[in-house]
Amino acid sequence: MPTPATHEFKTELKQLLDIIVHSLYTKREIFLRELISNAADAIDKLRFSALTQPDLAAGDTDYRIHLTADAAAGTLMISDNGIGMTRDEVIENLGTIARSGTRQFIETLKAANATNRPELIGQFGVGFYASFMAADRVTVITRSATPGAAAVKWESDGQGSFAVEDAQRAGRGTDVILHLREDARDFVQEYRLRQVIRQYSDFIEHPVQMEVEVERDGKKLKETQTLNSRKAIWLKGKSEVKPEEYDEFYQQVSRDSEKPAKVIHMAAEGAMEFKALMFVPAKRPFDFFWREPKAGLQLYVRRVLISHECEELLPQYLRFIKGVVDSSDLPLNVSREMLQHNPILTRIRKNLVNRIVKSLEEMKTEESEKYTQFFGEFGVILKEGISGDFENRTRIADLLLIESTRTEPGKFTSLPDYVKAMPADQKEILYLVGETREQLDGSPYVEAFRAKNQEVLLFTDPIDEFLIDSLGEYQGKHLKAIDRGQVDSDSSDEKIKTRTTELKSLLELIKAKLSGLKEVRYTSRLKDSAACLVADEHGMSAHMERLMKRVGKSEEGQSAPRILELNPDHALVQAMEKLYQKNPTDDRVQEIAAVLHDQAVIAEGSRVSDPAAFARRVNALLVNGIGA
Secondary structure, X not given: OOOOEEEEOOHHHHHHHHHHHOOOOOOOOHXXXXXXXXXXXXXXXXXXHHOOOHXXXXXXXXXXEEEEEEOOOOEEEEEEOOOOOOHHHHHHHHHOOOXXXXXXXXXXXXXXXXXOHXXXXXXXXXXXXXXXXXXXXXXXXXXXXOOOOOEEEEEEOOOOEEEEEEOOOOOOEEEEEEEEOHHHHHHHOHHHHHHHHHHHXXXXXXXXXXXXXXXXXXXXXXXXXXXXXXOOHHHOOHHHOOHHHHHHHHHHHHOOOOOOOEEEEEEEOOOOOEEEEEEEOOOOOOOOOOOOOOOEEEEEEOOEEEEOOOOOOOOHHHOXXXXXXXXXXXXXOOOHHHHHOOHHHHHHHHHHHHHHHHHHHHHHHHOHHHHHHHHHHHHHHXXXXXXXXXXXXXXXXXXXXXXXXXXXXXXXXXXXXXXXXOOOOOOOEEEEEOOOHHHHHOOHHHHHHHXXXXXXXXXXXXXXXXXXXXXXXEOOEEEEEOXXXXXXXXXXXXXXXXXXXXXXXXXXXXXXHOOOXXXXXXXXXXXXXXXXXXXXXOOOOHHHHHHHHHOOXXXXXXXXXXXXXXXXXXXXXXXXXXXXXXXXXXXXXXXXXXXXXXXXXXXXXOOXXXXXXXXXXXXXXXXXXOOO
């Protein structure tokens, strides 16, 4: 027999295996869930492929997963008659992890508490390697369903390399043989295997079978028993399903250890028939923001799995929803291309979206605390629907939770509540976007509105700038940024007009001496602060400019010209005016103007161009007691 070919694991997989093998896990039984799920996936892939290539499943359509425990040898084998693998597929699938998030996953494993680590495995597509939690050596014998394919053997001790060689297997499918560690020998016991399967794999459609010993008429016999119930609970009525069954099924389809925040069980009948069981998660998965985002619903056609992550069923902003949809109207041989253009699927999608949004509305109204927790986890994703779902954007806007100048930190209002509380003479919805609640709450921009007892919405998610541009208005009221444009009262304020006329030359001097200014003007916008920077009514805000620089869409130092607004009642501004009126060429006038400008830059959340010069100017003001 030829010598087995030895291969080295890829670096990141080697790191992952090292963590698994040398760490203590308290729930390592989930390795069995992962291997059974992989076996079920292999069968589903075969069934789906056989719809268009019947030869793949020829002669064996009794799909099953079989466990074989050998107490004497200390081995557990999980076998399936699914699609199997070729030699190249074995090397690719079992020797690498072709996932962009692998490095982050490894860091998460390193940082996580040991009791939580096992629950992460299934979320990252590396379930097979959970075998090394219980085994010090793993052997895989597999044969592809492709006609004429030869069997292949893969073996590794998880220490950095694996061997591949030719093998013998009677039919297609895969055998995963675990050579169990001494402290994992309980996984050859029937009661233990039943317990794990009931907890994690009870809803797998395919029978998970095992040969067990039974006693009949005083004789001990061997018989094959099915260990899982195989109940497709989405096909049942709501009254027939217990809450714990929902929880268990959610944990199976999501690979999440938490209970769902909400269950959505629906059945459509009549012109279009389908059943759906969907879940709103309580917690965001660890890899949610750095793995490739896909909708999480599984599509079945008459209990045959068509797609694990059917992106046509839900829009991207609902990609946190998990569950299954089973249609009786779609053809069994539906292809990916047909899915993308199928009118039945379009109608199903519309129904699903409507029901999910309705369920979130109910949660917001009836379970406000739970909804607040949900929004903290997934609100930033839900906001994408404002621009991505024109038909439902008003309903999505109703679902937003937003902090404001009237809410306590960590508490929220909503657009419907804001509009309801608006004074009769207020025509616009006022808002400010920035980095944090603390920064916005202490911003110069809110001073005048707080003094007039007008509420300002405070947005702090990076997506909020785009959200507001997409929404534009709500209930007929325009959304107005309070750090853009001119305060309406300034144009009619006699004090502002008089001061502007008398000190026009000072304003022009400041504009000439300070770079990047479109205009310098007096304003009634400010009450306590000396100065602020604003953009034109339709210009880009400072926060948006910072976001653009972060993503490389704008270079440092390249900003749109801003407007410097001065508070005519502030002592420092008045001191500058007196110095100018006494001696227009006094260098201290320019120094004060520069300090006012840099203060305004800091207040808006940006960085001053020359922090050292700013510090020197402030120190000089303090030493000389200017404005005291």
